[in-house]
Amino acid sequence: MREMIKMLIVLTILATLSGGLLAAIRDGTKERIENQVLEFVKGPAIRSILEGATNDPIVDRFQIKDGDVEYTFFVGVMDGEPSAITLERFGKGGYGGDVGLMVGIDTKDDKLVGVGVTTHAETPGMGAKAKTDPSFVAQFKDLTLEDPVKVTVDGGTINAISGATLTSRAVCSATNDAVSVYKKLKPQLTEKLKEFNK
Amino acid sequence: MARSIVQEFTKGLWNEVPPFRLVLGLCPVLAVTKSVENGIGMGVATTFVLVCSNVLVSSLRKVIPAKVRIACFIVIIATFVTVVELVMQAFAYPLFLKLGIFIPLIVVNCIVLGRSEAFASKNGIFRSLLDGLGMGIGFTLSLSALAAVRELLGTGDLTIWEKPIQVFGPSFQPFSFMVEAPGAFVALGLMLCVMNMVGKK
Numbered sequence: 001m002r003e004m005i006k007m008l009i010v011l012t013i014l015a016t017l018s019g020g021l022l023a024a025i026r027d028g029t030k031e032r033i034e035n036q037v038l039e040f041v042k043g044p045a046i047r048s049i050l051e052g053a054t055n056d057p058i059v060d061r062f063q064i065k066d067g068d069v070e071y072t073f074f075v076g077v078m079d080g081e082p083s084a085i086t087l088e089r090f091g092k093g094g095y096g097g098d099v100g101l102m103v104g105i106d107t108k109d110d111k112l113v114g115v116g117v118t119t120h121a122e123t124p125g126m127g128a129k130a131k132t133d134p135s136f137v138a139q140f141k142d143l144t145l146e147d148p149v150k151v152t153v154d155g156g157t158i159n160a161i162s163g164a165t166l167t168s169r170a171v172c173s174a175t176n177d178a179v180s181v182y183k184k185l186k187p188q189l190t191e192k193l194k195e196f197n198k
Numbered sequence: 199m200a201r202s203i204v205q206e207f208t209k210g211l212w213n214e215v216p217p218f219r220l221v222l223g224l225c226p227v228l229a230v231t232k233s234v235e236n237g238i239g240m241g242v243a244t245t246f247v248l249v250c251s252n253v254l255v256s257s258l259r260k261v262i263p264a265k266v267r268i269a270c271f272i273v274i275i276a277t278f279v280t281v282v283e284l285v286m287q288a289f290a291y292p293l294f295l296k297l298g299i300f301i302p303l304i305v306v307n308c309i310v311l312g313r314s315e316a317f318a319s320k321n322g323i324f325r326s327l328l329d330g331l332g333m334g335i336g337f338t339l340s341l342s343a344l345a346a347v348r349e350l351l352g353t354g355d356l357t358i359w360e361k362p363i364q365v366f367g368p369s370f371q372p373f374s375f376m377v378e379a380p381g382a383f384v385a386l387g388l389m390l391c392v393m394n395m396v397g398k399k
Contacts, residue, residue, distance in 0.1 A: 010262060014273050018273055029287070
């Protein structure tokens with residue numbers, strides 16, 4: 001009996017201490033980890049979209065709340081004006097799950113600046129080309145926000161990656177999603193962007 | 199057989215070097231040795247866990263009840279592994295992306311649990327520290343050696359701190375089989391063979 005109690009006490013104390021230690025370390029590194037994820041997972045896509053920005057879009061980011069959902073926007077300052085934003089949306093229905101897409105929008109002319117895939121689990125050599133082949137995402141550059149983007153099979157203008165229609169559709173749907181979020185939040189967004197005018 | 203304190207440290211470097219002599223912890227040995235960088239990163243992470251868990255297990259060896267010792271060891275090891283994981287994410291994110299799932303898998307690495315059970319739970323703190331350090335450094339060196347052979351033959355380069363160094367020159371045809379999974383087994387087999395040939399004398 002006494003042995004039993006001792007086992008319980010020792011294990012409980014050990015587990016509690018390690019739990020406390022881990023919580024403390026997690027707290028201490030949380031912010032840095034977030035920054036590192038932004039830098040290495042989303043950073044490349046953001047930087048290629050906002051090419052020529054004079055600021056650091058990852059540092060100049062802000063959140064806007066819409067109901068329960070919070071959206072993160074990355075601001076690109078071009079020629080002294082905060083004229084472009086990017087936000088990340090997930091396109092449903094990729095071949096290997098959701099496709100994370102960074103969508104850049106020109107807030108002055110209301111057009112797409114570009115898109116870039118962040119996270120995906122598509123087949124290498126097929127759907128993964130959405131990330132590795134710049135000619136696919138280049139098609140999104142300078143499109144207007146009026147009509148939803150679609151692949152040619154669905155009556156749109158985007159040439160799908162051959163053999164990866166599902167991936168291409170997911171990219172389109174993420175783009176449309178981002179555009180609708182942008183349109184909805186435009187008033188708050190314009191307000192926020194004024195802070196970056198220098 | 200009683201060992202001197204120095205021997206306690208050096209046994210991990212040659213006589214009982216984990217992957218090649220004890221043939222323990224082969225999962226990371228086979229999986230992450232595609233490049234020297236990965237090998238060193240994995241080795242350092244494992245060394246940290248080994249040293250910390252050995253010291254803690256040894257200092258708690260009189261408190262831990264024998265019947266739940268394995269559970270206690272696992273709690274201690276898992277804690278340090280999570281520490282490594284968080285710290286690596288915060289300060290060396292690209293390395294973390296490359297090593298991925300193999301960092302949390304250090305928890306079930308036989309060397310770490312093996313040293314706790316076979317050594318630290320029976321020996322003093324200082325000896326356990328040296329044992330962990332020796333084993334860890336031996337493990338790191340073995341990983342680097344294996345990775346160097348594979349990377350050199352497989353790609354013709356050696357990448358250290360993101361800078362590729364061309365060793366064989368541009369005319370070398372990379373033997374890419376060596377950096378793929380089966381190449382790991384072949385390279386490990388050859389290394390074991392060499393170790394045994396040298397050790398026989």
